[in-house]
Amino acid sequence: MKLYEKLADEITEAVRRGVFAAGERIPSVRYASQQHGVSIKTVLHAYALLESRGIVETRPQSGYFVREAALQAFRPETRLPGGKPAPLVAPVAAEVDVSRLVLSTLRSIRAHDAVPFGSPYPDPSLFPWRRINQYANAIARRQASWNLIDDLPPGNPELIRQIARRYAENGMPVDPGEIVITLGATEAINLSLQAVAKPGDTVAVESPTYYAMLHAIERLGMRAIEVTTHPVDGIDIDALAQVIARQKIAACMVMPNFQNPLGFQMPDARKRQLVELLAAHQIPVIENDVYQELYFGETRPSTLKSFDTQGLVLHCASFSKSLTASYRIGWALPGRYRAQVEKLKFLNTLTTPSAPQVAVADYLRQDGYDRHLRHVRKVYRQQASIMTALVRRFFPAGTRISTPQGGYVLWVELPERVDSMRLYQAALARSITVGPGMMFSTRNDFRHFIRLNYSYPWTAQSEAALKTLGELVAQMA
Amino acid sequence: MKLYEKLADEITEAVRRGVFAAGERIPSVRYASQQHGVSIKTVLHAYALLESRGIVETRPQSGYFVREAALQAFRPETRLPGGKPAPLVAPVAAEVDVSRLVLSTLRSIRAHDAVPFGSPYPDPSLFPWRRINQYANAIARRQASWNLIDDLPPGNPELIRQIARRYAENGMPVDPGEIVITLGATEAINLSLQAVAKPGDTVAVESPTYYAMLHAIERLGMRAIEVTTHPVDGIDIDALAQVIARQKIAACMVMPNFQNPLGFQMPDARKRQLVELLAAHQIPVIENDVYQELYFGETRPSTLKSFDTQGLVLHCASFSKSLTASYRIGWALPGRYRAQVEKLKFLNTLTTPSAPQVAVADYLRQDGYDRHLRHVRKVYRQQASIMTALVRRFFPAGTRISTPQGGYVLWVELPERVDSMRLYQAALARSITVGPGMMFSTRNDFRHFIRLNYSYPWTAQSEAALKTLGELVAQMA
Numbered sequence: 007m008k009l010y011e012k013l014a015d016e017i018t019e020a021v022r023r024g025v026f027a028a029g030e031r032i033p034s035v036r037y038a039s040q041q042h043g044v045s046i047k048t049v050l051h052a053y054a055l056l057e058s059r060g061i062v063e064t065r066p067q068s069g070y071f072v073r074e075a076a077l078q079a080f081r082p083e084t085r086l087p088g089g090k091p092a093p094l095v096a097p098v099a100a101e102v103d104v105s106r107l108v109l110s111t112l113r114s115i116r117a118h119d120a121v122p123f124g125s126p127y128p129d130p131s132l133f134p135w136r137r138i139n140q141y142a143n144a145i146a147r148r149q150a151s152w153n154l155i156d157d158l159p160p161g162n163p164e165l166i167r168q169i170a171r172r173y174a175e176n177g178m179p180v181d182p183g184e185i186v187i188t189l190g191a192t193e194a195i196n197l198s199l200q201a202v203a204k205p206g207d208t209v210a211v212e213s214p215t216y217y218a219m220l221h222a223i224e225r226l227g228m229r230a231i232e233v234t235t236h237p238v239d240g241i242d243i244d245a246l247a248q249v250i251a252r253q254k255i256a257a258c259m260v261m262p263n264f265q266n267p268l269g270f271q272m273p274d275a276r277k278r279q280l281v282e283l284l285a286a287h288q289i290p291v292i293e294n295d296v297y298q299e300l301y302f303g304e305t306r307p308s309t310l311k312s313f314d315t316q317g318l319v320l321h322c323a324s325f326s327k328s329l330t331a332s333y334r335i336g337w338a339l340p341g342r343y344r345a346q347v348e349k350l351k352f353l354n355t356l357t358t359p360s361a362p363q364v365a366v367a368d369y370l371r372q373d374g375y376d377r378h379l380r381h382v383r384k385v386y387r388q389q390a391s392i393m394t395a396l397v398r399r400f401f402p403a404g405t406r407i408s409t410p411q412g413g414y415v416l417w418v419e420l421p422e423r424v425d426s427m428r429l430y431q432a433a434l435a436r437s438i439t440v441g442p443g444m445m446f447s448t449r450n451d452f453r454h455f456i457r458l459n460y461s462y463p464w465t466a467q468s469e470a471a472l473k474t475l476g477e478l479v480a481q482m483a
Numbered sequence: 484m485k486l487y488e489k490l491a492d493e494i495t496e497a498v499r500r501g502v503f504a505a506g507e508r509i510p511s512v513r514y515a516s517q518q519h520g521v522s523i524k525t526v527l528h529a530y531a532l533l534e535s536r537g538i539v540e541t542r543p544q545s546g547y548f549v550r551e552a553a554l555q556a557f558r559p560e561t562r563l564p565g566g567k568p569a570p571l572v573a574p575v576a577a578e579v580d581v582s583r584l585v586l587s588t589l590r591s592i593r594a595h596d597a598v599p600f601g602s603p604y605p606d607p608s609l610f611p612w613r614r615i616n617q618y619a620n621a622i623a624r625r626q627a628s629w630n631l632i633d634d635l636p637p638g639n640p641e642l643i644r645q646i647a648r649r650y651a652e653n654g655m656p657v658d659p660g661e662i663v664i665t666l667g668a669t670e671a672i673n674l675s676l677q678a679v680a681k682p683g684d685t686v687a688v689e690s691p692t693y694y695a696m697l698h699a700i701e702r703l704g705m706r707a708i709e710v711t712t713h714p715v716d717g718i719d720i721d722a723l724a725q726v727i728a729r730q731k732i733a734a735c736m737v738m739p740n741f742q743n744p745l746g747f748q749m750p751d752a753r754k755r756q757l758v759e760l761l762a763a764h765q766i767p768v769i770e771n772d773v774y775q776e777l778y779f780g781e782t783r784p785s786t787l788k789s790f791d792t793q794g795l796v797l798h799c800a801s802f803s804k805s806l807t808a809s810y811r812i813g814w815a816l817p818g819r820y821r822a823q824v825e826k827l828k829f830l831n832t833l834t835t836p837s838a839p840q841v842a843v844a845d846y847l848r849q850d851g852y853d854r855h856l857r858h859v860r861k862v863y864r865q866q867a868s869i870m871t872a873l874v875r876r877f878f879p880a881g882t883r884i885s886t887p888q889g890g891y892v893l894w895v896e897l898p899e900r901v902d903s904m905r906l907y908q909a910a911l912a913r914s915i916t917v918g919p920g921m922m923f924s925t926r927n928d929f930r931h932f933i934r935l936n937y938s939y940p941w942t943a944q945s946e947a948a949l950k951t952l953g954e955l956v957a958q959m960a
Contacts, residue, residue, distance in 0.1 A: 016656045023659055025647040033652045037853075040782045041654035105826055112632045127631050135628040142838065146620035151612040152809035154604050155589045170502040175510045177518035179493045182500055189666060189832040196831060205682045205704055221830045227682055227704075305517045332629035332837040349582055353698045354673060355666040355832060359839050360809040361619065376514075 009044055010051035014059075017052070021061055021076055028074045032062060035069075104445050105221050111439050121471040124430075124439030126266070128414055128461040132385065133330050134369075134378045141368040145361055152360045159351045161187025161337070162363040168370035169337055176306040186338045186348045187358050191296045194322035194338040194347075196222050197354060199257065201346040202290040202320065203228055207256035210249055212241050214417075214446035214455070216266040216294065219259045230448055231255070237408055237417070240265065240272035243279050250287055257290050263307045264297035267417040267446055267457040269410025271307050281313040290343065293321045296336075299328040299379050301412040302387045317342030325366060327413075328379060333362035386414050386461065393460040396469065400476030402483050414461035415441075420454045421483035429456065432478050438471045486521055487528035491536070494529070498538055498553055505551045509539060512546075581694050581922050588916050598948040601907075601916030603743070605891055605938040609862065610807050611846075611855045618845040622838055629837045636828045638664025638814070639840040645847035646814055653783040663815045663825050664835050668773045671799035671815040671824075673699050674831060676734065678823040679767040679797065680705055684733035687726055689718050691894075691923035691932070693743040693771065696736045707925055708732070714885055714894070717742065717749035720756050727764055734767050740784045741774035744894040744923055744934040746887025748784050758790040767820065770798045773813075776805040776856050778889040779864045794819030802843060804890075805856060810839035863891050863938065870937040873946065877953030879960050891938035892918075897931045898960035906933065909955050915948045 007015075020026050033041070038049045053070050056062045062070045111124045160166060170182035188194040195218065203209055205227030211219055213232035223230045231249060234242045241260055249255065260280070262272040272280075284291050293310040301307055311321040320343055324336030335358065340347040351357075369375070393416055394407055404421035420426065426442040433440050443455030462468065484492075497503050510518070515526045530547050533539045539547045588601045637643060647659035665671040672695065680686055682704030688696055690709035700707045708726060711719040718737055726732065737757070739749040749757075761768050770787040778784055788798040797820055801813030812835065817824040828834075846852070870893055871884055881898035897903065903919040910917050920932025939945065 017651070020647070020651045020656055023647070024644055025651050025656075025659055027644070030648075037652065038654070041652065043654070043782070105829055109635065109826075109829055112635055116630075116632045116635075125632070130628040130630045133628055139623040143620055143623035146616040146623060151607040151610055152807070153593075153607045154803075154808040155593045155602070157809070158586065158589055158593075167501055167504070170497070170500070171507075174494070174497045174502050175514065175518065177515070177520070179497055179502075182502055189836075192833045193831065200702075218830075225677075225827070225830050305520070326631075330629070331631040332634070332834075334832070334834065334836045349586075350702070352582055352586055353695075353702050354670065355811070356669045357809075357811065359666075359811045359836055362836050362838070 010048045010055060013038070013042060013044065013048065013052035014055040017056060018059065018061055021072055026072050028072050028076060030072050031068070032070050032072065104217050107442070107445060108217065111441070114434060114439055118437055120434065120437040120439045121468055122439060122462055123458045123468075123471070123475070124441045125459045126415075126441070127331055127459075128327055129463065130331060131463075132382055132461065134374065135330070137372075137374060138330055138333075138365060138369055141365040142361065145364055145368070154357065154360075157187075157360045157363055158357050159186060159348045161185070161358060162360065162367060164371075165335070165363045165367035168367050172370065172375070178306075178309060178312050180311075180339055184339050184341070184344055186340060186344065186351055187363060188322075188324075188336045188338055188351060189355055189358050190326050190334045190336040191294065191322050191324035192218060192336070193351070193354065194324070194336045195219065195259075195292060195294060196225075197347050197350040198292045198320040198322055198338055198340055198343070199223065199228070199259070200226055200350055201340065201343040202292070203256035208253060210246060210255050210258040212260055212265065213449075214267055214443070214452055215259070216261055217445045219294065220448060223259075228256070232447060232449060232451075235265075235268065236270070237268050238270050239276055240270055241280065243276065243283060246280075247283055250283070250289070255287075255289055257292060258284055259292040259294065260310070261294040261297075262310055263295055264300060264411060264413035266297070266413065267408075267415055267441070267455075269408050269413055269415060269417060271301070271303070271411035274308050277308060277310055278313045281310050281319065285314075285316050285318055288316075288318070290318045290320060290341075293319055295321055295323045296327050297413040298323055300383060300386060300414065302383060302390075303411065307412075311339060311341075314341065320347070328382065329366065329369070329375070333366060334358070335362055335366050383412075386412075389414070389460040389464060390416065392464050393458060393472070396472050397458070397476070400473045402476070402480040404483065405479070414459060416458045416460060418456050418458060420456065420479050422454050424454045424479055424482045426453055426456050429475075429478055429482060433475060436471075436474055438475060440475065487525045487532060490515070490519060490521065490526065490529035491532040494533055495536065495538055498549055503549050505549050505553060507549050508545070509547050509549065582698050584919070584922060585694065588918070591911060591916055595914055597911065597914040597916045598945055599916060599939055600935045600945075600948070600952070601918045602936045603892075603918070604808055604936075605804055606940065607808060608940075609859055609938065611851065612807070614851060615807055615810075615842060615846055618842040619838065622841055622845070631834065631837075634664075634837045634840055635834050636663060636825045638662070638835060639837065639844060641848075642812070642840045642844035645844050649847065649852075655783075655786060655789050657788075657816055661816050661818070661821055663817065663821065663828055664840060665813045665815055665828060666832055666835050667803050667811045667813040668771065668799050668801035669695060669813070670828070670831065671801070671813045672696065672736075672769060672771060673702075674824050674827040675769045675797040675799055675815055675817055675820070676700065676705070676736070677703055677827055678817060678820040679769070680733035685730060687723060687732050687735040689737055689742065690926075691744055691920070691929055692736070693738055694922045696771065697925055700736075705733070709924060709926060709928075712742070712745065713747070714745050715747050716753055717747055718757065720753065720760060723757075724760055727760070727766070732764075732766055734769060735761055736769040736771065737787070738771040738774075739787055740772055741777060741888060741890035743774070743890065744885075744892055744918070744932075746885050746890055746892060746894060748778070748780070748888035751785050754785060754787055755790045758787050758796065762791075762793050762795055765793075765795070767795045767797060767818075770796055772798055772800045773804050774890040775800055777860060777863060777891065779860060779867075780888065784889075788816060788818075791818065797824070805859065806843065806846070806852070810843060811835070812839055812843050860889075863889075866891070866937040866941060867893065869941050870935060870949070873949050874935070874953070877950045879953070879957040881960065882956070891936060893935045893937060895933050895935060897933065897956050899931050901931045901956055901959045903930055903933050906952075906955055906959060909959075910952060913948075913951055915952060917952065
């Protein structure tokens with residue numbers, strides 16, 4: 007193949023892949039000659055070939071542009087309407103890779119506008135995005151160049167102060183010097199786990215447990231041991247004590263408030279008991295408290311952290327459920343492991359982007375957060391009732407439903423014969439997503455359970471979707 | 484202690500720590516009563532006590548506010564002027580923890596306005612931050628709520644397209660479907676390494692090597708083996724071949740373009756040779772190409788990726804050196820390991836924040852990037868010459884200097900008797916930072932080397948600082 011043909015083929019391929027879009031200019035002849043290390047004549051020859059293929063056109067004094075009609079030359083099925091590349095939705099195999107299943111569910115919601123009962127995230131339209139946009143906008147107007155070193159770990163000082171202030175307001179004094187800002191609670195949990203345990207170690211978790219905890223354990227080459235967890239009281243402390251007596255446990259990971267998927271709020275006495283049991287064995291505990299502000303009761307629930315006297319609780323949280331998910335602002339209060347977590351943050355992602363940190367700090371400094379949260383809590387409480395009532399109406403006998411004390415998910419036990427993976431597939435074919443129960447365990451438990459998200463506003467479409475789900479369940483039961 | 488005293492003490496402590504700042508309102512009596520689970524009377528009692536201590540004052544119809552004078556009650560040395568908490572600068576011990584040393588250097592620059600010769604980052608004032616701010620601003624005005632799932636891994640589709648377009652323009656066609664957006668190159672390198680090697684594995688690196696590579700290897704429980712690296716030609720391929728013949732190497736990590744700290748550009752023939760050697764043994768190679776756009780020659784240098792026929796090159800890069808550091812936008816082109824890297828990204832940090840991705844995509848869609856880069860390259864080339872000339876003038880005989888082909892750091896070999904850790908300490912005492920050579924190896928090599936950053940504009944102060952450094956070196960030699 008000649009040089010000019012090779013260059014023309016490269017550009018053709020780039021257009022086919024959408025790298026150069028219709029109407030966009032391709033590199034100038036001089037620039038292409040330099041960067042590809044070929045003569046001007048070769049580039050001119052290549053561009054003429056592209057013109058003859060109908061891929062580009064010249065515009066006087068401007069250069070070469072991708073023709074609007076260029077894409078017609080290519081197979082249509084690789085592109086969605088609107089010219090966007092087709093999403094890379096991975097097919098879900100029988101032997102399920104849970105993280106791939108989660109990602110696939112999310113992509114289905116995006117690509118096919120599927121009903122988001124399977125989403126783990128809150129409805130973003132409930133976030134106070136107008137206000138947050140105002141702060142982001144003001145920052146872009148006032149801030150000159152950002153210096154990376156201003157907000158290095160532990161993070162932006164004003165954001166750290168505002169987070170500490172929020173805890174103080176909620177009756178849980180914390181030392182701002184303990185806070186490490188992370189990229190969402192996801193990173194906080196990963197770093198905390200790495201700070202306290204090493205590959206090969208065993209980590210005790212709830213059962214069912216939030217799958218991101220299982221992923222973190224698996225990814226770091228550790229083993230999870232699942233401990234029976236009560237839908238109202240939380241992790242079974244006697245069962246945990248027996249596990250600890252039997253084998254070496256490097257750490258424990260729990261979600262004492264509005265656990266995903268069970269929705270319970272662990273009673274204070276049990277939180278204290280859990281902290282004391284673990285302290286007696288000097289076992290660190292990672293407390294995932296991301297739903298802390300989404301309580302249905304009168305006040306913010308207590309935390310394991312508030313009962314901790316030995317610095318063994320690594321408390322992780324974020325604003326992703328209550329304020330803004332796409333800003334990715336989370337934090338850890340790592341107790342005696344603070345130095346390790348801060349160092350791991352530095353090594354893992356260097357630092358969390360500055361502007362989102364400052365925008366959230368600015369938002370918190372004003373006094374609208376409480377008002378926003380009161381509204382969100384009310385909405386979630388109402389929507390929990392509506393969804394519970396409708397599941398009761400549409401689903402067959404033998405269905406049992408959790409009673410969440412906060413957060414935005416229901417845990418639904420289906421008649422035993424129903425396989426929730428089959429339900430997942432059948433629902434997806436009808437543009438409805440659900441969270442299959444087997445995601446929440448490594449033991450193939452909970453196959454006849456599903457998790458349903460009720461954060462989205464209730465519509466005729468979602469009501470019809472829930473009815474369809476109920477019918478599918480009835481057929482499978 | 485009585486309940487009201489306990490509450491008053493908690494708030495006093497929060498004020499001392501800066502959680503409630505001077506002039507800020509503390510929680511209302513009703514809210515505090517709810518959240519602390521005490522009576523209204525107890526809160527009133529506690530607040531009266533705080534008033535008598537001079538910590539808060541009442542304002543009619545508004546509530547209780549922290550007094551401007553409240554801070555005088557506390558020890559002054561825990562606070563800097565301006566009320567900011569003192570930075571947590573860790574003392575550097577004799578047995579050096581390299582990541583702590585790096586972080587400590589950066590904090591010194593921030594806290595004490597030290598001369599930033601020791602910084603690994605480029606001068607942020609050279610970034611086109613006015614333009615980027617405009618895009619960030621426009622996004623905040625046009626965008627409604629952000630949906631987390633829009634930009635899930637692999638990342639924002641338009642940003643991915645723009646990155647692929649940039650490669651295509653530079654004569655290196657890539658498949659946009661291969662790109663995974665990360666939080667800076669730091670995360671890209673960490674995920675790539677985890678995708679190809681496991682704890683206990685051995686990874687071959689250059690010597691000297693960029694310390695973040697060593698950190699990634701150490702953090703994942705792997706072992707680094709350091710291979711002699713030539714200041715002009717790059718890693719010694721014969722030496723690497725011998726290492727491979729002797730032991731199992733799980734992966735190789737290199738920086739073929741403008742290596743930090745040596746600054747070389749590996750010749751094309753050697754890049755090809757390296758890729759072929761590794762392909763013959765099916766060893767994946769992580770290519771750190773963060774300085775790709777900061778070349779001093781005529782055109783963008785080739786990459787290992789461009790010689791890869793087997794998908795064994797995991798190419799990592801970012802905009803942090805060339806466009807904006809605080810946005811933290813990096814990416815990986817992981818070859819045959821794409822699915823693993825995408826999944827690890829999802830598990831590690833879920834997703835990169837949306838707004839910075841969109842702002843960078845918007846910036847790239849316009850045509851200012853090349854003009855900006857031409858300017859930056861010219862500045863760095865000039866500043867490299869100036870610093871080289873001044874090191875020659877100020878430093879004693881026996882000093883040798885690298886000849887960087889791009890990037891913004893010089894590698895300086897000092898007379899053999901000079902201990903660069905002692906130099907680091909002595910310089911820091913004079914508010915000058917340097918990068919001690921032992922950071923770039925785990926073998927205690929390079930003790931008489933330092934790395935100097937020349938990205939900052941040359942001033943009388945920096946010239947004086949370099950003169951001081953030269954004098955310190957002469958004293959120690």
